[in-house]
Amino acid sequence: MTRTKEKLLHDKPINTYYHHKSHQTTLLKGLNTLWEKGELLDVTLIIEGQVFKAHKVVLSACSDYFRAMFTNNMLESRQDEICLNGITAAGFHQLLDYAYTSRIMLNLGNIQDVLEAASHVQMEPVIQACSKYLLSQIDIDNCIDIATIAETYSLEKLRLMVYRFMSEHLLEFSNSKEFYRLSPQQLENLLALDFPVDCSEADVLRIVLAWFFHVDNSKRDLRVSYAMRIIHYVHFQEISRRKLESIVSKIFHDRTSEWDLYKVVLSEAYLQTNADKVTATPNLLNSRGMELAVLKIGGFGISGITNEITYCFSSERKWKHLTTIPHLEQCNFGTAVLNNELYIVGGCFNQSLQENIHPFGFKYSPRYDKWSTMSPMNVERCRFSLNVLGNMLYAVGGASEIDEYGTSTCECYDPVLDAWYMVASLPAHITQHAGASYEFNMDAKLFISGGMDRDSIQSAMFCYSVTEDKWVPCAPMLRARADHVMLSIGDYLYVCGGWTEGPDSRSRILVDTIDAYDVKNDRWEVVTRVPTPRYHAGIVCVDHKIFFIGGFYSDDMFDKSTAAIEFYDITTECWTAEEKYPQDIWEHTCASLFIPKWRDDMQDMQVIAKTES
Numbered sequence: 001m002t003r004t005k006e007k008l009l010h011d012k013p014i015n016t017y018y019h020h021k022s023h024q025t026t027l028l029k030g031l032n033t034l035w036e037k038g039e040l041l042d043v044t045l046i047i048e049g050q051v052f053k054a055h056k057v058v059l060s061a062c063s064d065y066f067r068a069m070f071t072n073n074m075l076e077s078r079q080d081e082i083c084l085n086g087i088t089a090a091g092f093h094q095l096l097d098y099a100y101t102s103r104i105m106l107n108l109g110n111i112q113d114v115l116e117a118a119s120h121v122q123m124e125p126v127i128q129a130c131s132k133y134l135l136s137q138i139d140i141d142n143c144i145d146i147a148t149i150a151e152t153y154s155l156e157k158l159r160l161m162v163y164r165f166m167s168e169h170l171l172e173f174s175n176s177k178e179f180y181r182l183s184p185q186q187l188e189n190l191l192a193l194d195f196p197v198d199c200s201e202a203d204v205l206r207i208v209l210a211w212f213f214h215v216d217n218s219k220r221d222l223r224v225s226y227a228m229r230i231i232h233y234v235h236f237q238e239i240s241r242r243k244l245e246s247i248v249s250k251i252f253h254d255r256t257s258e259w260d261l262y263k264v265v266l267s268e269a270y271l272q273t274n275a276d277k278v279t280a281t282p283n284l285l286n287s288r289g290m291e292l293a294v295l296k297i298g299g300f301g302i303s304g305i306t307n308e309i310t311y312c313f314s315s316e317r318k319w320k321h322l323t324t325i326p327h328l329e330q331c332n333f334g335t336a337v338l339n340n341e342l343y344i345v346g347g348c349f350n351q352s353l354q355e356n357i358h359p360f361g362f363k364y365s366p367r368y369d370k371w372s373t374m375s376p377m378n379v380e381r382c383r384f385s386l387n388v389l390g391n392m393l394y395a396v397g398g399a400s401e402i403d404e405y406g407t408s409t410c411e412c413y414d415p416v417l418d419a420w421y422m423v424a425s426l427p428a429h430i431t432q433h434a435g436a437s438y439e440f441n442m443d444a445k446l447f448i449s450g451g452m453d454r455d456s457i458q459s460a461m462f463c464y465s466v467t468e469d470k471w472v473p474c475a476p477m478l479r480a481r482a483d484h485v486m487l488s489i490g491d492y493l494y495v496c497g498g499w500t501e502g503p504d505s506r507s508r509i510l511v512d513t514i515d516a517y518d519v520k521n522d523r524w525e526v527v528t529r530v531p532t533p534r535y536h537a538g539i540v541c542v543d544h545k546i547f548f549i550g551g552f553y554s555d556d557m558f559d560k561s562t563a564a565i566e567f568y569d570i571t572t573e574c575w576t577a578e579e580k581y582p583q584d585i586w587e588h589t590c591a592s593l594f595i596p597k598w599r600d601d602m603q604d605m606q607v608i609a610k611t612e613s
Contacts, residue, residue, distance in 0.1 A: 031058055032100040043070075044081040050089040052096055062099045065121040084120075091117030098126055106133045108142075112149065119153050131158045138165050140173055144181050160193070164598070167195035167289065174207040180214040184226035187211060191233035196289035196367050196596050201238040202247060204288070205265075208234060209251050212261060227264040235288060236272040244269060283339045290367075290594040291315065295342070296538055296549060296581070297335055298325060299588025305329045309342075309364075311595055314542070319582055322595070326362055326371045334386025335589040336393055338415060341365050342593055343374070343393060345413075348382040357382045357401055361413075366595045375418050379409050385435030389446050389466060391415065394423070394437075396448055396464075397430045406431040406453065410464075424469045426462060428453050434486035436493050438519050447474070447493055447517075450481040457482050457501050461517070475522045478515050485539040487546065489570065493517040494527065496539045496546060510535060514546065514568065528568055531575050538590035544570045550585035562586075 020026075034040050038053065045052040059066035069082075084092070091113030098104040104126060106114060111130055118126035134146050135158055143162050150159035166173050167190065173179050182190070187208070197204060208230060212223050236244065252262050284290070293311040296319070300306070307325035312318065325344050333347025345361035359377035364370070377395055384398025393413040400407040406429040411420045426448065433451025437444070446464040450457070459480040462471050477495060484498025495515045499508040512533040513526050534551030541547070547567040563580040 028100070028102060031055065035100050042080070045092070046081065046083045047087060047092050048089040052089075052092060054096060054099070058099055063121045063123050087117040087120045088113045091115075092121075095121065095123060095126060098123070104129060106130065108137065115149065115153055127153070127155070131155045134158055135161055138162055140169060140176050141178060143173070144178055144186070147186060160598075163190055163193050164195045166190055167193070167197045170197045170207065171199045171203065174210070179207075180211060182211065184223055184230065188226065188230050188233065191230065194233075194289050195598065197286055199286065201235045201286050201288065202240075202243045204286070205234050205236075205239060205244075206247055206251070209247070209261075209265070213251075213258075224258070224261050227261050228268075231264050231268045234268070236269040238287060239269075241273075283337075284594055285340075287594060289596055289598065290340075291597050292542065292592055293595045294540060294542055294547060294549075295322065295591045295593055296585065297342075297344070297589045297591060298331060298333070299536075299538070299550070299585050300331070301583050301585050305331060311593070313595070313597075317579060322366075323364060323369065323371070327360070330358075331587055332382040332399075333589075334381070334384055334395060334398075335591055336386045336388050337591050337593055338388045338391070338393060340367075340594050342591065343386070345374075345386055345393070345395065346377060346381040346384060346398070348399075355382075357399060363415075366593055369599070374413070374415075375420060377413075378411050378420050378422060379407060381407070383431040385433055385448060387435045387437045387446060389437040389439070389444055394435070394446055394464075395420075396435055396446070397426055397428075397433060397451070399431045403429060424464070424471055427471055427473070428458070428460065428462075430458060432482040433458070434481075434484050434495065434498075436486040436488040438488050438493065440491075440519075445519075447486065447519075449477055449486050449493075449495060449517075450484060450498065452482050475517070475524060477517075478513075478524050478526065479511055481511055483536060484511070487539070487541045489541055489544065491519050493519060494541070494546060494570075496530075497534070497537055497548070497551075499535060508535075527570075528573065528575070530568075531566060531577075532562075532564060534562065534564075536587040538585070538588045540590035540592055542592045546570065547590065549590055550581055550588060552584075552586045 035054065035058070041053040041055060043054055043056045043059070045054065056066070056070045060070050090110060094104055094110060094114045095117050104114070106129065111133060115127065115130040118130065134149065138146055138161070143166055147159065147162045149155070150162060191208070212220075212227070215223055248262070248265060252258060291313050293313050296310045298307055298309070307327065307329050309322045309324065310319045311322045312320070328349045330347040330349040334345040336343045342364040343361060344364070346357070346359055348355050348357045350356070357380045359380040361374040361376065363372050363374055365372070379400055379402060381395060381398035381400050385396045387394050393415070394410065395413070396410045397407055402409070408426040408429045410423050410425055412423055413420050430448070430451035430453050434449050436447050438447065444466045446466070448462045448464070450459060452458065457480040459476040461474040461476055463474050464471050480500050481495065481498035482500075485496050487494045487496065493516065495517065498511050500511050501507070502509045510533040512530050514528050514530065515524055516527045517524050530548065532553070534548065534553055537551030538549040539546065545567045547565065549565050550563055552562060563582065563584050565578040565581060566575060567578065568575050
């Protein structure tokens with residue numbers, strides 16, 4: 001039976017909304033057509049003598065300035081003709097095109113007019129578009145002008161990015177005429193923002209002092225009046241006394257009239273080097289804008305194997321994503337840091353349920369956030385040691401396609417020539433061992449401890465002399481170990497983590513001590529016991545603290561994996577537990593690296609909870 005109209009009207013109404021995707025475009029086209037045909041226009045704007053006709057409702061919808069003008073009880077709300085001062089006709093013409101078309105044409109010729117007009121009438125989307133355009137145009141010749149524009153119109157992100165650009169290209173920038181156009185406030189900003197630079201701090205001092213003198217005498221006094229504020233941001237802790245004396249004597253030679261500036265430099269240098277503890281930054285060009293971080297590299301988690309690298313600053317203790325190794329998901333690779341660049345070399349990956357060992361390597365620059373490839377090793381390796389000695393990398397032993405059980409071969413890498421060279425072979429075929437370098441004066445040695453020789457776990461210690469290209473045995477470890485880490489700290493080598501064979505030679509037992517090897521006296525001693533010993537934890541030393549990160553408590557890794565972080569302070573001889581890593585991890589490596597304090601993608605890691613079955 002057909003329902004009556006009355007019955008339908010008395011039913012509970014059900015509302016259904018329909019959305020037409022092209023309605024906004026249709027509306028905008030309609031308004032643009034009315035504007036082009038001069039229909040329903042209700043306001044005339046006069047700028048620099050030019051006449052612009054428009055609809056009040058369109059201007060109000062796009063601009064807070066016009067919305068207040070036309071909706072509040074202002075005189076202009078009752079006028080049909082309004083004169084606008086403080087902006088150019090050319091700039092407003094672009095704004096009017098944007099209001100009716102959503103498009104705006106920007107170039108270096110009109111950008112300041114458009115930005116001035118958009119800021120005046122408060123068109124925020126146009127302001128942001130101008131900021132993005134200027135950001136894409138930054139170069140050595142215009143960076144000062146763009147910095148001035150950013151400061152004039154309070155474009156904070158653009159301001160930071162342009163000073164970052166100046167810092168990253170400081171050597172090239174300082175060799176251009178543009179550099180000397182920096183105002184005193186801008187030079188102070190450049191140094192105070194503390195972005196990474198491409199030169200040493202001694203070069204920074206030279207560049208800053210050159211700026212003071214590269215000016216007409218009539219303006220010299222103004223610059224020198226800012227000397228205390230500017231020189232304060234030079235990091236004298238990173239300039240050796242000899243280098244400082246050389247720079248000062250050379251620059252102030254025959255400039256006795258600049259006694260005030262000379263006194264400021266020496267006074268600030270004295271205050272900094274006597275009040276602050278000098279931070280050692282080995283193999284780092286300049287620590288400006290950089291901070292030492294702990295890295296977690298690769299490994300396994302609840303989602304399986306990963307090539308992700310995360311980092312954590314000591315000042316924040318929050319783990320963030322850094323980068324990803326540019327290779328198939330792999331493990332058991334060598335990790336080393338040389339000249340503040342991270343090297344990932346060799347390793348193995350699964351393909352068709354078969355382990356594939358490879359010789360390839362990659363280098364990561366944290367300052368540029370870029371990976372580059374390096375020449376492959378002569379021998380493919382996994383479960384080997386990779387250590388820095390001098391300015392070379394040494395790859396020792398490991399599993400290889402050459403030998404089913406392990407290789408005794410060793411090779412070193414020259415980063416300048418991008419080439420690997422074979423060196424003397426080890427006296428044993430070992431895998432899953434540890435390595436550490438030791439350098440004192442001109443004495444450079446590489447130590448290798450423990451590992452597996454065929455199916456037998458080892459306690460042996462070998463020392464390689466670079467000058468003699470020869471391996472010699474040392475006092476063996478207190479206990480045989482495999483899958484451990486050896487750290488070089490002062491005159492001692494600290495052996496941490498790993499496992500040894502049980503009484504029946506069929507089981508694995510965690511080694512719960514940190515043992516130290518006295519390099520000068522060739523002897524071992526137990527330093528401490530690890531509160532929570534773990535298999536395959538990431539172990540690294542930062543500021544005389546040995547960190548244990550993640551790992552698993554027993555061979556039943558899927559039930560016993562952990563995110564625990566503990567560290568042992570060598571100075572105080574105390575253990576401390578830290579906040580856990582955001583997820584359970586194991587079979588990863590750890591390293592320390594200087595990372596830029598300010599990055600584009602500084603996102604905290606999210607905690608991934610384990611699901612209960």
